[in-house]
Amino acid sequence: MRRLLATEAPAATTLIRIVVGGIFLAEGIQKFLYPRDLGAGRFAKIGIPAPDMMAPFVGGIEIVCGALLIIGLLTRLAAILLLIDISVAIVSTKIPILLGYGFWGFSLTKLPRYGFLSMIHEARTDLAMWFGLVFLLVVGAGKTSSLDAALTAAVTNSDAVR
Numbered sequence: 001m002r003r004l005l006a007t008e009a010p011a012a013t014t015l016i017r018i019v020v021g022g023i024f025l026a027e028g029i030q031k032f033l034y035p036r037d038l039g040a041g042r043f044a045k046i047g048i049p050a051p052d053m054m055a056p057f058v059g060g061i062e063i064v065c066g067a068l069l070i071i072g073l074l075t076r077l078a079a080i081l082l083l084i085d086i087s088v089a090i091v092s093t094k095i096p097i098l099l100g101y102g103f104w105g106f107s108l109t110k111l112p113r114y115g116f117l118s119m120i121h122e123a124r125t126d127l128a129m130w131f132g133l134v135f136l137l138v139v140g141a142g143k144t145s146s147l148d149a150a151l152t153a154a155v156t157n158s159d160a161v162r
Helices: 013-033 040-046 051-071 075-099 116-139 147-161
Strands: none
Touching: 013 051, 013 075, 013 116, 040 051, 051 075, 075 116
């Protein structure tokens, strides 16, 4: 558990946690507020199987893990779950744009053009989030203003007392 929580990352890591966590938190909430446009309706249009179950599940993951990132609790675990989430989003929505056709049951969004540059344009936020999550997975929550650091210190202090 200590390895999961341990972090020596600088205080500026807090900024990455807040931005990445805040975006996932907001996107998860919107899946419930606007189910036809951003939740089950969108999942069905993209070609995600069982959209009525998957959209609330994904929305819940984004809300819980986004909040965990913001407060810096179980940061690496939250980052892993959100990396899976954003990777599925990239495969299901951006790869069809790259290819110019749907695949594996995922449909192609109607755009003025397709290919690499169009895909990169559409994926810019997804890629930024993906790399932000990889960063947090590697360095952890940061040694200041994170519950992971506080818990690590508490565990270390209790071990020293024994």
